[in-house]
Amino acid sequence: MSARIILARGKETPQFRRHPWVFANAVEHLNGRARPGDTVLVETHDGRVLGRAAWSPNSQIRARMWTFDADETIDDAFFKRRIAAAVARRVALPTLTGQDGLRLVHGEADGLPGLIVDRYGDTLVVALNAAGVDKWRDAIVGALLRSTAAAHLYERSDSDARRLEGLEPRVGPLHGEPPATTVISEHGVRLTVDIVNGHKTGFYLDQRDNRRLTRDLSAGRRVLNCFCYTGGFSLQALAGGARAVLSVDSSAPALEAAQASLGLNAGLDASRAQWRDADVFELLRELKSAGEQFDLVILDPPKFAPSSAHAERAGRAYRDINRLGLQLLTPGGLLMTYSCSGGVSAERFQGFVAAAACDAGVDAQVLQHLQAGADHPVALAAPEGEYLKGLLVVRN
Ligand code: SAH
Numbered sequence: 001m002s003a004r005i006i007l008a009r010g011k012e013t014p015q016f017r018r019h020p021w022v023f024a025n026a027v028e029h030l031n032g033r034a035r036p037g038d039t040v041l042v043e044t045h046d047g048r049v050l051g052r053a054a055w056s057p058n059s060q061i062r063a064r065m066w067t068f069d070a071d072e073t074i075d076d077a078f079f080k081r082r083i084a085a086a087v088a089r090r091v092a093l094p095t096l097t098g099q100d101g102l103r104l105v106h107g108e109a110d111g112l113p114g115l116i117v118d119r120y121g122d123t124l125v126v127a128l129n130a131a132g133v134d135k136w137r138d139a140i141v142g143a144l145l146r147s148t149a150a151a152h153l154y155e156r157s158d159s160d161a162r163r164l165e166g167l168e169p170r171v172g173p174l175h176g177e178p179p180a181t182t183v184i185s186e187h188g189v190r191l192t193v194d195i196v197n198g199h200k201t202g203f204y205l206d207q208r209d210n211r212r213l214t215r216d217l218s219a220g221r222r223v224l225n226c227f228c229y230t231g232g233f234s235l236q237a238l239a240g241g242a243r244a245v246l247s248v249d250s251s252a253p254a255l256e257a258a259q260a261s262l263g264l265n266a267g268l269d270a271s272r273a274q275w276r277d278a279d280v281f282e283l284l285r286e287l288k289s290a291g292e293q294f295d296l297v298i299l300d301p302p303k304f305a306p307s308s309a310h311a312e313r314a315g316r317a318y319r320d321i322n323r324l325g326l327q328l329l330t331p332g333g334l335l336m337t338y339s340c341s342g343g344v345s346a347e348r349f350q351g352f353v354a355a356a357a358c359d360a361g362v363d364a365q366v367l368q369h370l371q372a373g374a375d376h377p378v379a380l381a382a383p384e385g386e387y388l389k390g391l392l393v394v395r396n
Pocket residue numbers: 203204207227228229230231232233248249250251254278279280281300301302
C-alpha cells in the first residue's frame with residue numbers, strides 16, 4: 001500500500017494544471033511511511049487522487065509527479081515507456097536526426113522529473129538530479145540500453161539541484177567503459193567533450209541551433225565571443241568565414257579544450273582565432289578603452305540568477321555586459337545575447353537589454369528571439385522550464 005500525500009486545501013491548483021512539482025507548503029501531511037524516492041499517491045484534501053509522485057522529504061520540492069493517471073504503476077516498464085517515448089520524439093524530428101550530440105531526456109518536460117540524459121556519439125551521460133530518479137537508477141540504465149544503441153553510460157549526478165534534494169554527488173561509469181573525453185561533430189565541426197570534468201554533462205548542447213546561426217552570420221565579420229567555454233560558437237564562426245574571432249573565458253581548461261578542438265578541424269584557419277583567459281567584465285572595458293570594434297558580439301554568460309530572488313542583481317550584470325557589448329559594435333553590427341537564468345523571464349531579459357541599449361546611447365532592434373533546441377522541450381504545464389532565452393539584436 002503506497003503512502004499518500006494529502007495536499008493542503010487550496011494548494012491543488014498546480015496539480016490540476018498538471019504541474020510536476022508539489023512544494024513543501026502544499027503538503028498538509030503524509031499518510032503512511034515513505035523513504036526518499038518512494039512512490040506516493042497524491043490526493044486532494046477531499047480524497048480525490050491526482051496521480052503518483054516521487055517523495056523527496058529533504059527538498060523544498062517535496063514531491064515530483066510521475067503521472068497524473070492514478071492507475072499507472074511506477075515500475076521498470078514505466079521507465080521503459082517514458083524513455084522510449086523521449087527518444088522517439090527526437091527521432092521524429094528531422095532537425096535532430098543525425099546529431100552526434102543530443103539531449104535524449106530533458107527532465108520534467110519529458111515526464112521524467114530530475115533525469116537528464118545527453119548523448120555524445122555512442123556514450124550517454126546521465127544525471128540523476130532528484131530522489132525519485134536516483135532510486136530508479138537501475139531501471140533507467142536498463143531502459144536507456146534498450147532504447148538506444150549506446151555502448152557506454154557515465155553518471156554525472158553532481159549538480160546543485162541534487163544537493164538541494166539532499167543527495168550526495170555520484171559520478172562514474174554506469175555501463176561499458178566510457179572514455180573520459182569524446183569527440184562530436186556539430187554542423188560539421190569537430191569538438192572535444194570532457195564528460196568527466198566538463199560543465200553540466202560536458203557540453204552546452206542547448207546552444208546547438210544558435211551556434212548554427214552564428215556560423216550563418218559570420219562571413220567576413222570580426223567576432224567577439226564572450227564566455228566561450230570550449231569554443232563551440234568560436235569554431236562555428238570560423239567555419240562560417242569570420243575574418244577574426246576573439247574568444248574569452250576565465251577557465252583555462254575550457255580554453256585548452258577549445259584550442260585542442262580547433263586543432264581537430266584542418267579546414268579552419270587557426271591564425272584567425274585568438275583566445276584570452278580573462279574576466280569578461282574587465283576585458284570588455286579594456287577593449288572599449290582601446291577603441292576596439294567588432295561586427296558580431298556573442299554574450300553567453302553563466303546563470304546570474306538561479307532563482308527570481310536573484311533577478312535584480314543579475315539584471316545589473318546583464319545590463320553591464322550588454323551595454324559594453326553594444327558599445328563595441330560597429331554600426332550594423334550584431335549582438336547575440338543570452339540568459340540561461342531560470343529566475344529571469346524572456347520578457348524581463350529583453351527589458352535588461354533595452355536598458356543596456358539606452359545606457360549605451362544606441363538605437364537597436366531585435367531581429368530574432370532565440371531559445372534552446374527542440375531536444376530541450378518545455379512542458380506547457382511548467383513554462384518556467386524555459387531557462388535559455390536569447391536575442392539577436394542589430395545596432396543602427
Ligand atoms: N557559450 C558556451 C557556453 C558558456 S558557459 C558554449 O556554447 O559552449 C559560461 C562560461 O562562462 C563558462 O565557460 C565559464 O567558465 C565562463 N565564465 C563565468 N564567469 C566568467 C567571467 N566573469 N569571465 C569570463 N568567463 C566567465
